[in-house]
Amino acid sequence: MADVRKVLVRERWLLAIMFAALAAAILLMGDATQSVAYFGRLHNWLLPINATLLAVFIALIIYNIGRLVGRLRRQAPGAKLTLRLVLLFVLTASMPVFIVYTFSIWLLERGVDSWFDVKVESALQDAVDLSRSSLDLHIRTLRQQAEPLALKFVDAESFNATLLINDLLSSTGAAEIALFDSNNRIIASGNAEPSAAVTQLPGESVLQLALQGESYVALDPTTEAGLQIRMVYPVPSDSTVGETRLLQFLYPVSDRISDLATNVQAAFGQYSELIYLRTPLKQNFILVLTLVLALGALFAVFAAFYWSRVLVAPIQELAEGTKAVAVGQYHKKLPVRQNDDLGMLVASFNRMTERLTVARDTTIINQRIIENQRMYLQTILEHLSSGVLSLDSSFALKTINAAASEIFHINMNQFIGKQFVQIGTTYSFLKDFCALVDSKIREETEEWQMEMEVFTPQGTKTILCKTVKLPSEEESQRGCVLVFDDVTTLLQAQRDSAWGEVARRLAHEIKNPLTPIQLSAERLRRKLLPNLATDQFEIVDRATHTIVQQVESMKLMVNDFSDYARMPMMEPTPLDLNSLVLDTVELYKGDQKSVNIKLNLEENSLNIRGDSVRLRQVIHNLIKNAIESMPDGEQCILTINTFLFEFANTKHAGIEIVDNGPGFPNDVLGRAFDPYMTTKPKGNGLGLAIVKKIIEEHNGVIRATNQKQGGASINIRFPLYDYAAKKDKEKIESRN
Amino acid sequence: MRLLALCHLSFIILLTLYSSHVFADEGIIVSDLSSDVIDQKVTVDCEVQYRLDDRVKEALTNGIEMSFLLEIELRQENLYWLDPLLSQLQREFRVKYHALSKQFVMVEMGSHIERSFPDLYSAFYYQHRIHNAALTNTNELDLKQKYYFRARARLVSENLPLPLRIKSYVSPGWRPSSGWTVWPM
Secondary structure, eight states: OHHHHHHHHHHHHHHHHHHHHHHHHHHHHHHHTTOHHHHHHHHHHHHHHHHHHHHHHHHHHHHHHHHHHHHHHTTOTTHHHHHHHHHHHHHHHHHHHHHHHHHHHHHHHHHHHHHOOHHHHHHHHHHHHHHHHHHHHHHHHHHHHHGGGGGGGTTOOHHHHHHHHHHHHHHHOOSEEEEEOTTSOEEEEEESSTTOOOOOOOOHHHHHHHHTTOOEEEEEEETTTEEEEEEEEEEOOSSSSOOOEEEEEEEEOOHHHHHHHHHHHHHHHHHHHHHHTHHHHHHHHHHHHHHHHHHHHHHHHHHHHHHHHHHHHHHHHHHHHHHHHHTTOTTOOOOOOOSSHHHHHHHHHHHHHHHHHHHHHHHHHHHHHHHHHHHHHHHHHHHOSSEEEEEETTOBEEEEOHHHHHHHTSOGGGGBTSBTTHHHHHSGGGHHHHHHHHHHHHHOOSOEEEEEEEEETTEEEEEEEEEEEEOOSSGGGOEEEEEEEEOHHHHHHHHHHHHHHHHHHHHHHHHHHHHHHHHHHHHHHHHHGGGSOHHHHHHHHHHHHHHHHHHHHHHHHHHHHHHHHSOOOOOOEEEEHHHHHHHHHHTTTTOTTTEEEEEEOOSSOOEEEEOHHHHHHHHHHHHHHHHHHSOTTOOEEEEEEEEEEEETTEEEEEEEEEOSSOOOOHHHHTTTTSTTOOOSTTOOSOHHHHHHHHHHHTTOEEEEEEOTTSSEEEEEEEEOOOHHHHHHHHHHHHHO | OHHHHHHHHHHHHHHHHHHHHHHHHHSEEEEEEEEEEETTEEEEEEEEEEOOOHHHHHHHHTTOOEEEEEEEEEEEOOSSSSOOEEEEEEEEEEEEEETTTTEEEEEETTTOOEEEESSHHHHHHHTSEEEEEEEEEGGGOOTTSOEEEEEEEEEOGGGSOHHHHHHHHHOGGGSOBOOOEEEEO
């Protein structure tokens, strides 16, 4: 836009210069037409100057037309308006120009014609005729005097002729008398004024005329002597061989008559010249007029381009400004150069863009705040252990956080935009859960919460689920948020804690009275049995035996509870899991009848850090549990796999023990590691609970699942111990 | 397109040159130029025929004064584009009609000799021959060089009254000229 302004300023100067040049050219032409002589002097400059100006104007107009056509083709803003204004200006200017031109030509024709008057012309012609008549009368008189004198020169010698001429000069009043031959050679001559110039002989045509015997008499105008009368007579020769000679008389005309005749001639000559030049003069004036008008018209066209651009410039700026605003450049500001309607329009535009800018900035700030809040919430949601789902008003999934997928070990993102119940359709183990939740969120209008158990491939999970409705005036914003937590571990920990407390109290409260009971029963046996009759002996013996046996049994149970409640301090050392498994399994090789163990060990050593005694206890417990789970007489086929497992950039050592037994009942699977949870008639339900506790003391995890083909699977994972890294760390610490 | 425009322009130029040449043949002719050495001076003789257009004769008869100029140059031949001028002779005369005496008055500009003639033929016939016009001294000539004469007679359109002068710019009939006629020395 600044370019347009610069161009306009440049063109304003150009326009001023061209106007000055045009004015100068017109003034020059105006001055020149004041008189023909002055016009003649300036003429040599006028034409080239005006032709150059004309060429410059034409070039400028062609350039402007080309530029306008280019802008029209580019559909530049304001181009069509410029074209219309230019056409309007040109049409408006051309009509008066045409009228003035036509009128001026008519006026010029009339004006030039008015210079010439028929009466003046006639009078001048009459004056010339009168002068001629007067002079003719004078000539006739002189002719009568001179003509006979020619005969005196017949066959006159040069000398005699000179004497004769001198006589005649004094007697006739002639200014000059000359005798010459047919070749214009002077035979004799004489002049009334001895200092006069050389005799001027007649021209060729006079000579021819005289040689043919004719006399020649005529007025002879001269600048120095004024009018003269020239008479040429042939001088015949008496001899047959003599050639014809010619005698010339030059008579002066009186000064008075000569002056008058000269004046008449001058006036007549000037008028005749003017009459002859009348048409060319008119043509010249018309040419000048045409040139002036052409220059004026071309200047008007050039000015039309300039003024059109000046008028269109603010509109063009506005158009470009609105274009900029349309593409989002709200900061666009236009300079207010004029204090008129267009200036007011530009000022209004600037106010509008200011408000738009403020609104846009506010919107951006709000968007950023919202985006930050959204990111903040997203971050929180992504790092929540709870699964969070948002549903729209039609109960289609809108957002899902990562924990939601992790809880059920499925990819929930595939259900975004789909109905919530479709999760249950795709994953059958979630069918009941999804149906229940779906019905609740459809029916309940208030917040609700419930806990339910979901049987997943990873085991039974206790899910705490609650929803919050999202009321909104906008349909798109309505819906609800579903939050669910896997509280299995929490509940398990609560149970473990409770069972630990129970075990500790049992060990404390029950173990103490057992010893006196046992001692009392043994004392009874010792004191009473020898003194009792047979029938009573048997009764007492059986009763005390039962008491002692049951007390023993209770002691064992209490010890187990005590062990569970108070595990001895762990003494972790680096060890290879594969070696541990091999050492432990070695003890069962002799019992091929009841158990057949297949090993599938990781090729690389699986280094972990743990208490080897307690880890052996774990493996023993699990193998023993598998053997005990087998129906009577059936061999337990046990597969033990060790492997390297990498999860979340952390390496783990894994051990999987798979049996061919009946597996865990579904209702037990989720609580298989709870204390006092057993399906065996003689089990105390602490075996797997102790196993789990030992594994957790090793920072490991344990999971029980059922195989699809039958049999239970216990999966344990320990964090891998990196010897090298540990050593390096130890070195650095020792240096420090 | 550009080639076509160029051809068009060339055609116009050729046509203009041809028409100018035709007018030169029919208007003023310089002929029979010969040179001689008289008193160690190079002199030239030549004839000029002034056969004017009727419009020019009519203008003369109507009192328009006209100037005619005869130019004779002696130039040295040069391999380059401009031959150096060694010597130049110019003779100008004016002709004007004197209505009262019905005479054509001729004034030679150099000598201011004034003569009257009853008709144009006599007037121009008076100027038809140039005889022994001295151009240069022979000692200014180099015999090893080549020289040539060239002569031109023309109506001096610059001295015409303005309306006719403008006409003479556009009409070749109003600027009669013999064109340069060249003779080797």
